[in-house]
Amino acid sequence: MNLNATFIGQMVAFVIFIYLTHRFVWPPIVAAMAERTKRIADGLQAADKAEKDLELAKQKVVEQLTSAKKEAAIIIDQANKRAIEIVEEAKEKARLEGDRLKASAQAEIEQATSRAREELRSKVVTLALAGAEKILESSIDQNAHNELVNKLAAEL
Amino acid sequence: MSSAEHAEVLTSSEYIKHHLTNLTYGKLPDGTWGFAHNSDEAAQMGFWAVNVDTMGWSLFLGALFFFIFRSVAKKVTSDVPTGAQNAVEFAIEFVDSNVKSMFPYKNKMIGPMALTIFVWVFFMNAMDLIAIDLLPEIAKLVGVSLGADPHAVFFKVVPSTDPNITLGMASCVFILILWYSITQKGVIGFIKEFTLHPFSSSNPIVQTLFIPVNLVLELPGLFAKPVSLGLRLFGNLYAGEIIFILIAILYGAGYLFAGVAGLIQIVWALFHILIIYLQALIFMVLTIVYMSLSYQTDEQH
16 A cells, blocks of 8 residues: 555556547547437427328318318209209200190191182082082073172182 | 465454555565565555556556447447447446536546546446455466465455555546646636635735635645545545455354355445445546536636
8 A cells, every 4th residue: 555656557547548538439429329319309300290291181181072072062063953954944845846746737737627628618619500500400601600609609 | 265274374464464465566675676575565665666456457447448438439320229339328428417517618528538437437446346355366376376475466456445546546637627727717817716715805915915824725625636536435445345354354253254244245245336336426526526617717706
């Protein structure tokens, strides 16, 4: 337990080991630890951001879904209206067509009726003349009695 | 191993004395250089002698510290750390947080210095936990095989029980205190610390009268720093070692006492773990605090 040169030896060794630690040990390890701290902080930040993004995306999806549903409802509504319109139109058309057909048929009937009447009339004239000739036993001068005959025919 | 044989040869006081004597290399009384054969011879060697055992273990443990930490630093990764890197990072983070909380100035030396002190002193102290006779007996076998007198092979394995070692480190810290005080405050500022505190006056004549008083009060405080730093570590570990030696003596006093000794040794070793850690921590913390104080420029009392 004497104070001797060990004292100086320890001082020198102490300085050397401090220098070695300062030069070769401390900087790389501290740098690595700082880098890891930074990476963890970055990772946490990125996770936070991703979570926020996810939340935003979810909101967007909900929004889009709602608007799409609304649009679809509008489209279906329009389609329904259009379908009713088309049916109504078709009904109207059919009704008009029916009316038209009915009218033309009526006209045809009337035409046929009047034609038949004309024919009948002319035949009646001839028959009346023939009958009258027979009754009078003389021929009627066609020209002299034409007016009379026509009058008769018109009365038929 | 051969306690019966020792009991014949050694008395208790001789056993204690043997354990407390360093293996000293220096100039022998007859003028040649060699190992001292007893503590008186070692004392006569004067200053120019080396305690080969404690110096050697100190260097070995310092190198061990450096190689463990250097091997980690070489392949250090900022990815997930494994095994040794975890332990080393734990130590460095612990030291770094201590430095950051106590030393708010910019100095790249303080961190590495605190780490060196903490781990190195911890290793030195931890040598106390190795069975007290194991390494000295091995040294004795080696020494005897080399032709030495078995009673002259002294071997102290705990470097921090040698005041040379602890005071050596404390002196380095003291030199750093002086160096940083002067570089940070200037020579004038540093001298003012001892002459104008704690008593100061605006009257120049009164102030001149105060200077010697201030010197008497402040200078012992300055020199007490390294002395208390070194002797605290030395004293704690020296006391711990002596208790281990006394417990070891108890082993030779019959079966009953040997059983008691075993129990006491376990208890003391467990308690000593605390001292080993605590003294390393105190040495480191005080060093940081002293450095911080020498950086403090606007000190007001």
